[in-house]
Amino acid sequence: MSIDLEALYTDLHKHPELSFHETRTAGIAAGHLRALGLEVEEGIGVTGVVGVLRNGEGPVVWLRADMDALPVEEQTGLAYASTAHGIAPSGAEVPVMHACGHDMHVTALIGALERLVEQRADWSGTVVAIVQPAEEFGAGAKAMIADGVLERFPRPEVVLGQHVTPLPVGTIGVRAGTQMSASDGLTVTMHGRGGHGSRPHATIDPVVMAAAAVMRLQTVVSRETDPRDVAVVTVGSIHAGLKHNIIPAEARLELSLRYPDDAARERVLARVERILHAEAQASGAEVPPTIVTDHTLPPTINDAEATARVSAAVERALGAGTVIDPGMFTGSEDVSWFAREAGVPLVFWFFGGIDPHAYAAAVAGGTLERDIPTNHSPYFAPVPRPTIEVGVSALAAAAREFLDPVQGTGVRRSLER
Ligand code: ZN
Numbered sequence: 319m320s321i322d323l324e325a326l327y328t329d330l331h332k333h334p335e336l337s338f339h340e341t342r343t344a345g346i347a348a349g350h351l352r353a354l355g356l357e358v359e360e361g362i363g364v365t366g367v368v369g370v371l372r373n374g375e376g377p378v379v380w381l382r383a384d385m386d387a388l389p390v391e392e393q394t395g396l397a398y399a400s401t402a403h404g405i406a407p408s409g410a411e412v413p414v415m416h417a418c419g420h421d422m423h424v425t426a427l428i429g430a431l432e433r434l435v436e437q438r439a440d441w442s443g444t445v446v447a448i449v450q451p452a453e454e455f456g457a458g459a460k461a462m463i464a465d466g467v468l469e470r471f472p473r474p475e476v477v478l479g480q481h482v483t484p485l486p487v488g489t490i491g492v493r494a495g496t497q498m499s500a501s502d503g504l505t506v507t508m509h510g511r512g513g514h515g516s517r518p519h520a521t522i523d524p525v526v527m528a529a530a531a532v533m534r535l536q537t538v539v540s541r542e543t544d545p546r547d548v549a550v551v552t553v554g555s556i557h558a559g560l561k562h563n564i565i566p567a568e569a570r571l572e573l574s575l576r577y578p579d580d581a582a583r584e585r586v587l588a589r590v591e592r593i594l595h596a597e598a599q600a601s602g603a604e605v606p607p608t609i610v611t612d613h614t615l616p617p618t619i620n621d622a623e624a625t626a627r628v629s630a631a632v633e634r635a636l637g638a639g640t641v642i643d644p645g646m647f648t649g650s651e652d653v654s655w656f657a658r659e660a661g662v663p664l665v666f667w668f669f670g671g672i673d674p675h676a677y678a679a680a681v682a683g684g685t686l687e688r689d690i691p692t693n694h695s696p697y698f699a700p701v702p703r704p705t706i707e708v709g710v711s712a713l714a715a716a717a718r719e720f721l722d723p724v725q726g727t728g729v730r731r732s733l734e735r
Pocket residue numbers: 418454693694
């Protein structure tokens with residue numbers, strides 16, 4: 319009897335769990351993997367699940383799905399909308415929603431595994447299912463690696479993954495090279511000297527220092543980055559002081575930086591640090607700013623040859639014209655840690671989840687940004703049908719491309735780059 323994937327999806331959607339708290343989701347995934355005959359281990363990298371499908375000699379293909387949800391209050395009005403709550407790292411109780419669509423990724427992975435099991439007479443090799451926690455923290459992949467996922471299970475020869483996105487259903491977006499940017503999250507403390515608001519001359523005002531730094535930081539992109547290149551410098555948080563007439567001792571900034579590759583990362587980080595130090599100096603600060611990296615994510619770089627193979631395989635499965643180049647996304651992912659650590663090719667693609675008629679109407683009306691909710695929006699609502707089926711077909715077809723065919727030529731296609 320086949321798995322009711324739509325029921326699985328709506329159940330996962332209704333019961334979202336925050337990063338590193340995905341115990342129910344992990345249990346459900348592990349149950350399905352076991353029922354399909356995979357060797358399953360749980361608790362890898364806190365809540366991660368690994369399933370191994372051994373099917374004779376041949377390449378080892380990793381299929382990765384992330385499973386965590388976000389602290390967002392769902393506003394979709396769907397019958398299966400979430401009313402769940404969870405505990406944020408701060409200790410606060412927060413609403414929880416699958417606002418990034420990771421419930422779709424888990425569902426599609428289980429569906430693809432079911433299909434590969436059904437087709438097992440036609441291929442040989444090993445498929446490893448990676449159900450990863452805490453992508454939204456940028457920490458889940460690293461936690462699984464730290465827990466020995468590359469040593470305890472068959473090492474990958476290629477890593478494949480996918481993300482649901484606001485494109486029309488049936489459209490697959492993938493490009494060779496940088497698919498998603500690298501990013502760093504920095505917390506910066508600018509140190510001044512506090513005092514009475516009526517006696518500014520006796521203080522070193524960190525508010526003015528921080529304000530000048532925020533404005534000057536805009537020039538990293540506008541004046542120092544080649545207009546043909548992509549970079550983002552966002553100051554997402556600024557905090558200083560408690561009262562009108564007290565000049566505080568310090569100001570705190572939180573920065574989000576994005577770039578397409580490691581070289582651009584080094585350039586932007588150096589410029590940001592230079593400006594922060596120079597503004598502190600310009601204000602006469604006695605202590606240089608403190609800069610702490612809270613998280614760092616590598617660029618998601620798709621291997622060119624493997625991407626060409628995935629594109630061709632997915633087009634064969636879904637039809638001509640279904641695969642497009644969506645350009646580089648300035649969002650970031652931690653999937654590439656697996657491929658980087660193993661030194662193997664990665665292919666990570668996007669699959670549309672939006673009703674094609676609604677999408678076309680929004681394009682025609684010039685209201686795409688307003689009318690089509692994106693990932694992380696409280697209104698993000700991929701249509702289950704046929705998005706699930708597309709995700710299953712794309713992942714299964716991509717996996718088969720790298721596994722050995724049992725019939726036909728019997729020649730193993732090389733994974734060498
Ligand atoms: Zn997300």
